[in-house]
Amino acid sequence: MSEQTPLNFEQSFARLEEILDKMNSGNVSLDESLTLYEEADRLMIKCHEKLSNAQTKIETLIKNRSGELAKKEEPDRAPFDVEEVS
Numbered sequence: 001m002s003e004q005t006p007l008n009f010e011q012s013f014a015r016l017e018e019i020l021d022k023m024n025s026g027n028v029s030l031d032e033s034l035t036l037y038e039e040a041d042r043l044m045i046k047c048h049e050k051l052s053n054a055q056t057k058i059e060t061l062i063k064n065r066s067g068e069l070a071k072k073e074e075p076d077r078a079p080f081d082v083e084e085v086s
Contacts, residue, residue: 007043007046012046013043015039016040016043019043022036023036
């Protein structure tokens with residue numbers, strides 16, 4: 001992969017899968033394994049950053065008006081009762 005063109009998350013993840021398949025094939029020299037490991041490490045860092053940024057954006061979008069993160073619904077309770085709204 002070219003270092004010139006930045007990869008999006010999906011491309012980075014696909015490249016990580018390619019690297020894993022190649023390393024698991026058993027047909028890779030030690031030097032090539034080290035090069036692939038270094039590339040995989042860079043890709044994992046980029047993927048983690050992208051996921052972290054996406055999580056932050058999502059948390060910002062679900063904030064309620066008071067500035068608090070919206071609380072998850074309790075599993076045994078509906079979001080509201082029809083009787084409560086009436």
